[in-house]
Amino acid sequence: MASTTTRRIATVLRVPLGTVHYHFEHKQQLFEAISDTFCATGKEWVAAHVTAGMGLTAAAGAMARAFSPWVARTPADQLTEFELGIWALRTAPAVYAKL
Structure with a gap:
């Protein structure tokens, strides 16, 4: 994560x-957008x-039962989200000091 640059991201995506x-001021914003996308996908899966x-107890049970299969189906996404979280914890003081 630390060695990732917006230049490398653009190269891999084959975009200028x-x-x-234009869309992201810095890589922190880009990483936040990626994380938001993963969270939204998980919320949609569980909400379905x-x-x-259905009641709170039944809803909590349904959410728990739905969450595990979603995590199992998206291991690369889960790893990416984990790495983003760890990176954010390590860099948050430095990033927010600049804002």
């Missing part, structure tokens, strides 16, 4: 570097197993 910087009026 300016395109990356909950229905209005």
